Amino acid sequence: MTGVTGEQLAVLFDCSERTIRDLAKRGAVVRTGRDRYDAPASVTSYVKHLREGAAVDNDQLDPDHERARKDRALADKTELQNAVTRGELVPAEEVHAAWVEMIGVARSRLLAMPSKLGPVLAVMSTPTEVQSAVEAEVTAALEELAGVSVEAVDDPGDDAAGASGAADGDTMEAAS
Numbered sequence: 001m002t003g004v005t006g007e008q009l010a011v012l013f014d015c016s017e018r019t020i021r022d023l024a025k026r027g028a029v030v031r032t033g034r035d036r037y038d039a040p041a042s043v044t045s046y047v048k049h050l051r052e053g054a055a056v057d058n059d060q061l062d063p064d065h066e067r068a069r070k071d072r073a074l075a076d077k078t079e080l081q082n083a084v085t086r087g088e089l090v091p092a093e094e095v096h097a098a099w100v101e102m103i104g105v106a107r108s109r110l111l112a113m114p115s116k117l118g119p120v121l122a123v124m125s126t127p128t129e130v131q132s133a134v135e136a137e138v139t140a141a142l143e144e145l146a147g148v149s150v151e152a153v154d155d156p157g158d159d160a161a162g163a164s165g166a167a168d169g170d171t172m173e174a175a176s
Helices: 006-013 017-025 039-059 063-085 092-122 127-146 159-167
Strands: 031-033
Touching: 006 017, 006 039, 092 127
Parallel strands: none
Antiparallel strands: none
16 A cells, blocks of 8 residues: 555644544545555645635634734723823824914914014113013013913814914913
8 A cells, every 4th residue: 555644644744643534534635545645645635725724714703812802902992091091191182282372372472572572672772682672572482382281272173262362462371
């Protein structure tokens, strides 16, 4: 007789002899006689069998894998919620609103400087006085910008309220 025994094929496939018999019943290995198998044909047939099984398995969900994926997602969600509770994360809408507010404050303060400083600087006689007046106005603008925070922006969708308040010279208080 030619070929290999079930035991030899089991060693080749790294499985038990019972698995070889089951594979033979399903046509996944080529039997040539009682406990005899055609090794090259069996390898080819077994690889084909594995590929077909893999194609079917790809459409099916592995419960253990899906449970682990769900557990990871829940852990990530909990970590994010804890970070929000600790104040480490802020919603993107609030950050966007704060930036819009800061840009509005900076714009209005910069645009107001010429008309505010013009009359003051016109009567000054020394460069030191002019420098001090400009520095004071720039410092006031920077302090107002420093006072803008995410908490200080009441309504993220209400850009007009923040811009009009800054244009009127109102200073936002820092929320600590």
